[in-house]
Amino acid sequence: QKEVEQNSGPLSVPExxxxxxxxxxxxxxxQSFFWYRQYSGKSPExxxxxxxxxxxxxxxxxxxxxxxxxxxxxxxxxxQPSDSATYLCAVEKNNAGNMLTxxxxxxxxxxx
Amino acid sequence: GxxxxxxxxxxxCKSGTSVKIECRSLDFQATTMFWYRQFPKQSLMLMATSNExxxxxxxxGVEKDKFLINHASLTLSxxxxxxxxxxxxxxxxxxxxxxxxxxxxxxxxxxxxxIL
Numbered sequence: 001q002k003e004v005e006q007n008s009g010p011l012s013v014p015e016x017x018x019x020x021x022x023x024x025x026x027x028x029x030x031q032s033f034f035w036y037r038q039y040s041g042k043s044p045e046x047x048x049x050x051x052x053x054x055x056x057x058x059x060x061x062x063x064x065x066x067x068x069x070x071x072x073x074x075x076x077x078x079x080q081p082s083d084s085a086t087y088l089c090a091v092e093k094n095n096a097g098n099m100l101t102x103x104x105x106x107x108x109x110x111x112x
Numbered sequence: 113g114x115x116x117x118x119x120x121x122x123x124x125c126k127s128g129t130s131v132k133i134e135c136r137s138l139d140f141q142a143t144t145m146f147w148y149r150q151f152p153k154q155s156l157m158l159m160a161t162s163n164e165x166x167x168x169x170x171x172x173g174v175e176k177d178k179f180l181i182n183h184a185s186l187t188l189s190x191x192x193x194x195x196x197x198x199x200x201x202x203x204x205x206x207x208x209x210x211x212x213x214x215x216x217x218x219x220x221x222x223x224x225x226x227i228l
Contacts, residue, residue, distance in 0.1 A: 041224075043118075043219040043222040044205075046218065100146075
């Protein structure tokens with residue numbers, strides 16, 4: 001089992017719809033979780049961080065964390081073509097000095 | 113927000129050349145910097161972790177004599193790809209983080225290295 005798993009996609013949604021991106025992780029004691037967006041040929045850009053169970057909203061983005069299920073998700077409301085990118089889920093390794101384990105990423109395509 | 117600058121953004125050079133990539137944290141002190149490599153359509157692969165003032169910790173399978181890392185100050189880390197060959201062509205990305213636990217990593221813009 002991979003440490004951080006994501007569906008590679010592509011996930012295709014129409015413009016204006018909600019895009020739902022999911023991630024599961026194996027390390028039960030992880031405490032910090034991050035979503036990064038990576039456009040083709042560019043480096044990752046931090047979108048959201050979440051540390052507690054529940055939802056965290058920032059503009060059109062909502063991160064959801066369920067530590068019992070070892071599951072973290074990212075919802076993008078009112079999806080725009082400019083949201084088309086690969087979304088990387090990252091989980092902090094326990095007691096590893098802020099090292100992150102990245103999922104393989106989910107490619108999102110928002111169609112006009 | 114935290115800004116990480118990486119230079120150069122693109123390098124094209126002949127096989128056998130050594131290439132140095134710089135990573136700077138512009139507005140915070142980066143106690144730890146990370147170096148990643150990313151091949152096309154693949155995810156980030158951590159190469160090494162660099163702590164200021166100490167030797168880098170390399171991931172399994174990464175040759176430390178080929179990928180030299182120096183983290184001489186709290187704002188600068190360098191990666192030198194020695195005697196680069198075509199198989200070293202990749203997208204190299206650094207990230208930096210401050211001392212507190214749980215902080216996100218902030219990435220530089222990456223360096224696209226092409227070895228002819």
